[in-house]
Amino acid sequence: MxxxxxxxxxxxxxxxxxxxxxxxxxxxxxxxxxxxxxxxxxxxxxxxxxxxxxxxxxxxxxxxxxxxxxxxxxxxxxxxxxxxxxxxxxxxxxxxxxxxxxxxxxxxxxxxxxxxxxxxxxxxxxxxxxxxxxxxxxxxxxxxxxxxxxxxxxxxxxxxxAGRRYPNYTPLSSPHHTSDLLPSQRVGTREEDIAYALKQQEQLLDISPQDLQHVLQDAQRHAQEQNLSTLRCADVMSRSIVSINAQNSGSDAWNKLAYHRVQALPVVDSAEKLVGIVTLHDLMVDPHTQQARSTLEMNKPLADLMTAAVHTAAPQQALLELVPLFSDGGLHHLPIIANGELVGMITQSDIVAVLALYAAHNLNEMT
Incomplete structure (x- = not known):
């Protein structure tokens, strides 16, 4: 021994x-x-x-x-x-x-x-x-x-x-208020895989299935970070930015979204500083009442319609740091800020494209 x-x-x-x-x-x-x-x-x-x-x-x-x-x-x-x-x-x-x-x-x-x-x-x-x-x-x-x-x-x-989770139970919560699993839990090691593996163990393991799944996901994420750690936001962000001024109306934003076929616009002030973001959802639904906006509201300035609290990232920030925000955090668009100025945008499509290329590269190496 x-x-x-x-x-x-x-x-x-x-x-x-x-x-x-x-x-x-x-x-x-x-x-x-x-x-x-x-x-x-x-x-x-x-x-x-x-x-x-x-x-x-x-x-x-x-x-x-x-x-x-x-x-x-x-x-x-x-x-x-x-x-x-x-x-x-x-x-x-x-x-x-x-x-x-x-x-x-x-x-x-x-x-x-x-x-x-x-x-x-x-x-x-x-x-x-x-x-x-x-x-x-x-x-x-x-x-x-x-x-x-x-x-x-x-x-x-x-x-x-003490800020601890006890009892040790974490209900799965979707940002969309649905019963779907979080995106990060739909692929890779799933709950049923954990349950199967635990049943195969001859001895009792002193760890809950949820905690074991989190440990495995953290290990997988760490392994991916070792290979993708060199990628920065600046490597994948869009630099030709379609933005709109806060003084423009909701109708102006709607037309611009339709023309460029995008679902969100960063909102800037007269000095081109980011002050918010406006999405199709912002234009269609009042966040306070959760009711559909009227046609008259579309004439309001974007300062009254936009979302002012905006998640941002820096150009040299590691791209993988953003994955949880997009996958489980419910974000679809993320402005990139340098020295207070809007220099780029990253969307879910950008993240998907990078991860798809990485997966294809791994498959090629395996074969």
Whole structure:
């Protein structure tokens, strides 16, 4: 067996995460103690030892599937129920301990609620001493279920204040408010590919399918960046810019869009400085009411119709930095600014053309 198998398997942890994990666990356990002992009057078993292990997961590894609310509540509660049952039905402590942990693990796996501290919860029900034994099935509710619920509430609050995502679930959101996947998730490694790969693993992997997909996408993006990192916005942008003045009307913009067969125009002031962008959507739909604009509104100056908050980029900016803005951010057009002046435009078509050429080049190299 290689010696590296005995070296740390976890990647290095950021100092901020180290501090948050340690501080959160302390606050979680102290908070659970105070709530149980002083508000609920639960004594003397206001806090059981396995909660220390649960705190490690909820605060130091909140992204782990083993730390999610379902695993914490269901895993600990089922384990407590199994532990008490084994303590009552099996007189031999050694046999009872082994069977309790065995059954707890089996039930947690079957209910997809695996929570490592659950094994300690089941064992504590058997060897916790006369005070635990006297509680019998009350042990399941108080302290186990109540401890777990209070620790979860504190973890939800702490992780939210710390800017962490907990529970670790990210619903897919489209900028177009549809059920379609984001463009970056429609090709390459898909959700069903991840699910298939995880089913092929003989051992349980402590990572959610969503996180695993994000890791793979980041790795693929990094690999692409190594090959495309030399491309800059200036290499692909349009330099013959069709723009319009902010004092022109909506009708002027409509005619210009139709003539040049484009869907957006950068809007400039008298000094040719970018002040906004106007699209077909801006001319057709009022962004405040979401209603179709009337014909009379087309006579308004573009300063009243355009979108003033505009994403921009610099000529020497890496082209790949813009891909997420176009693919998942919903942008279609991006003005390029140098020294305050409008020097170019990049559209989705430009991005698609570059990526298509890159893909074709890779295929040629493979063949």
């Amino acid at each position: 290689p010696y590296k198998a005995f070296l740390p398997a976890l990647p290095p942890t950021h100092r901020k995460e180290c501090l948050l994990g340690a501080l959160g666990a302390a606050l979680g356990l102290i908070g659970t103690e105070l709530l149980c002992q002083f508000l609920l009057g639960i004594r003397p078993h206001w806090l059981i030892a396995p909660m220390g292990a649960s705190a490690v997961l909820l605060f130091a590894a909140p992204a782990s599937p083993l730390a999610q609310p379902w695993s914490l509540i269901v895993g600990n509660t089922l384990s407590a129920l199994v532990g008490v049952s084994c303590a009552i039905l099996i007189d031999n402590v050694v046999l009872s301990s082994g069977v309790a942990v065995m059954m707890a693990i089996a039930l947690m796996l079957l209910t997809r609620s695996l929570h490592p501290p659950g094994g300690a919860v089941a064992l504590s029900a058997v060897i916790g001493g006369p005070e635990i034994s006297a509680l019998a099935f009350q042990y399941v509710l108080a302290p186990v279920a109540i401890n777990s619920a209070l620790l979860l509430l504190i973890a939800l609050l702490f992780n939210r204040l």
